[in-house]
Amino acid sequence: MRIITLIISISLAALLPLKAQFTPQSKVPPPMTEQFASQVRGYQQIIDTYHSTAEKIIRTAKQDNLCYDRLAEMCDTYGHRLSGSESLEKALDWIIEQLKKDGLDVTSEKVMVPHWVRGTESATLVSPRVKKLAMLGLGGSIGTPAEGITAEVLVVKSFDDLKAHASEAKGKIVLFNVPFTTYGETVQYRVNGCNEASRVGAVASLVRSVTPVSLSTPHTGMLRYNDSLTKIPHAAITVEDAELLQRMQKRGVKTMITLKMEAKTLEDSPSRNIIAEIKGSEKPEEIVVFGGHIDSWDVGQGAMDDGGGVFVAWNALRIIKKLDLKPKRTMRLVFWTNEENGLKGGTQYALNHKNELANHVLAIESDAGTFKPRGFEVKGSERSKVLATAISSLLNPIAADLIVDGDGGADIGPILETGVPGMELIVDDAKYFWYHHTDADTMDKLNPDELNLCSAAMAIMTFVAADFPIRFPK
Numbered sequence: 001m002r003i004i005t006l007i008i009s010i011s012l013a014a015l016l017p018l019k020a021q022f023t024p025q026s027k028v029p030p031p032m033t034e035q036f037a038s039q040v041r042g043y044q045q046i047i048d049t050y051h052s053t054a055e056k057i058i059r060t061a062k063q064d065n066l067c068y069d070r071l072a073e074m075c076d077t078y079g080h081r082l083s084g085s086e087s088l089e090k091a092l093d094w095i096i097e098q099l100k101k102d103g104l105d106v107t108s109e110k111v112m113v114p115h116w117v118r119g120t121e122s123a124t125l126v127s128p129r130v131k132k133l134a135m136l137g138l139g140g141s142i143g144t145p146a147e148g149i150t151a152e153v154l155v156v157k158s159f160d161d162l163k164a165h166a167s168e169a170k171g172k173i174v175l176f177n178v179p180f181t182t183y184g185e186t187v188q189y190r191v192n193g194c195n196e197a198s199r200v201g202a203v204a205s206l207v208r209s210v211t212p213v214s215l216s217t218p219h220t221g222m223l224r225y226n227d228s229l230t231k232i233p234h235a236a237i238t239v240e241d242a243e244l245l246q247r248m249q250k251r252g253v254k255t256m257i258t259l260k261m262e263a264k265t266l267e268d269s270p271s272r273n274i275i276a277e278i279k280g281s282e283k284p285e286e287i288v289v290f291g292g293h294i295d296s297w298d299v300g301q302g303a304m305d306d307g308g309g310v311f312v313a314w315n316a317l318r319i320i321k322k323l324d325l326k327p328k329r330t331m332r333l334v335f336w337t338n339e340e341n342g343l344k345g346g347t348q349y350a351l352n353h354k355n356e357l358a359n360h361v362l363a364i365e366s367d368a369g370t371f372k373p374r375g376f377e378v379k380g381s382e383r384s385k386v387l388a389t390a391i392s393s394l395l396n397p398i399a400a401d402l403i404v405d406g407d408g409g410a411d412i413g414p415i416l417e418t419g420v421p422g423m424e425l426i427v428d429d430a431k432y433f434w435y436h437h438t439d440a441d442t443m444d445k446l447n448p449d450e451l452n453l454c455s456a457a458m459a460i461m462t463f464v465a466a467d468f469p470i471r472f473p474k
């Protein structure tokens, strides 16, 4: 029971802050001290024994475009993969078939997941003129009455700005028009805006989409209601429309919006984590676990978030199998379900495998995009960063040898809380948030060569960690 409570509290903590931290584009490694560098050199002899294997992995990764082709086939055939949807479960069935074709051992583990449905929705500026506003309800939001909510809009620029205008908010629709700084900072308005707006008597809330760049694309994502406050509908509109409403308010023009949302939360629904393995040849009980999440939002195709992430992890394991490499420890690939609106997959995995967690030597997540790989974020001790840095030298030929401090990832969060070192694949993420949680998260944004390079980076890091003569240090 204690473990259950612990893991649940971890999962809530992990849900956003962990994802929120990542801004790898701006990350540079901390300056290497002479002591750190000499410890890295201490591994050189062992690392040298992996050079030819690493080269083989890179060559094999570049041989075909199966990773891209499979991801495209899944995305095009089944569509989005929101938790609770039939399309997610059909995609999972298809993945299991393909994994068996790769000759991998496959199991699946039941996970109960939230089942939120968007329904029909719209936002219309009704005064001083009529204009349809592109919008997306936020995941977990309640709906509006059938006739919608029509109210005057109060535009604010921050939570402090809302406080300063609290007396004007009652009965209005509050719009948070907050420019993107970092995901971690700006996403707070998407997650908590409904609560702060409710606190001052608003009847609904809107948020400017969390993105640095917009082509009139609204971005969805998770909200988190504070149960002690009245729940109000919460939706995202585009940067363009948020700015329009801001300018009108500045000119003293009153604006009115009609918001209609059918959103509702149904009973929890069964889904699955899929697990595929290559058993260790010498220490099968010791596990390097890696993967990404297979669920997505109900817009676009979830090609980037996180289809690409989990498919490069899959392709990494396929490459190791194809090359008939036999790691000393078990390499375990997990397709975690329900990361986006519940983190139930990551939480359930840690519960189901709690007796094995002490033997999880490393956990690696790939959920920060699959553009050109740059390296890995590491969450762990100095000693774990030393070995990660040593292994990463094998990724130098594909310029993916960057090692920076990190916070792990959402799905591996519950594993990392038990002291297991963690990593996240980092990529050139300059465009990541342009498409994140939108209708534009589609296959055409990805590139087969970049997926292959990400696969090679994942394959080398996971295989060498699994095969290394020394257990990955905590």
Ligand SMILES: [Zn+2]
Pocket (backbone or CB within 6 Å): 293, 305, 306, 339, 367
């Ligand atoms: Zn994701």
